[in-house]
Amino acid sequence: MEEHLQEIYKKLHDKDYKITPQRRVILKAFLNNAREHLSAEEVYNIVKGQYPDIGLATVYRTLDLLVDLDILQRINFGDGRARYEFSHRDEHHHHHLICVNCGRVEEFDHDLLEFLEALVTEKTGFRITDHQLKFYGYCRECRGEADKGK
Numbered sequence: 001m002e003e004h005l006q007e008i009y010k011k012l013h014d015k016d017y018k019i020t021p022q023r024r025v026i027l028k029a030f031l032n033n034a035r036e037h038l039s040a041e042e043v044y045n046i047v048k049g050q051y052p053d054i055g056l057a058t059v060y061r062t063l064d065l066l067v068d069l070d071i072l073q074r075i076n077f078g079d080g081r082a083r084y085e086f087s088h089r090d091e092h093h094h095h096h097l098i099c100v101n102c103g104r105v106e107e108f109d110h111d112l113l114e115f116l117e118a119l120v121t122e123k124t125g126f127r128i129t130d131h132q133l134k135f136y137g138y139c140r141e142c143r144g145e146a147d148k149g150k
Contacts, residue, residue: 004086005031008071015069025051026062030072030086037075037083037096037105077134079103095133101142108135 008027009019017023029046030038038046044059063084066072073087077098083105097106117128137143 011069011071017065017069022047022051022054022058023062023065025054026059027066027071030084034086035107037077037085039081039083041081043084075132077105078136095135097135097137097139099139099142100136101138104139104141106139 005027012019012023025047026043029043033046036042040056040059040063043063044054044056047054047059063072063074067074067084070087072084075083075085075096077083077096095108097108098104113131113133117131120126121128
């Protein structure tokens with residue numbers, strides 16, 4: 001975890017951005033909740049306890065900066081709020097399972113689109129740089145409730 005943080009600090013430093021206390025606490029919130037897809041409001045609630053002087057506008061500006069620097073990725077799950085997670089451009093893609101009942105988001109770590117990407121590139125010459133796949137349905141907990149309603 002500390003290694004990842006140092007890499008991020010280096011990236012900020014290399015782009016001439018200061019490593020402010022606000023940026024530190026926001027990055028640590030993501031590191032401590034690495035499997036979550038946090039909204040700006042959730043980040044604000046997490047960091048407010050550790051850094052009471054931070055404002056929601058600062059959180060939004062910091063998130064925008066971290067997205068611009070490709071440290072975070074902004075994701076829309078169709079619930080009206082942007083969510084954020086660490087960018088994993090070098091790693092295998094993962095996809096999201098979104099419960100339409102409770103809003104829970106789970107990651108599915110198998111890239112199902114590698115073959116399709118290769119086929120599209122071969123047939124069209126289009127160079128794909130990224131993709132996202134989202135599955136909407138019912139999580140394990142909500143599934144029982146949905147199945148009862150049928």
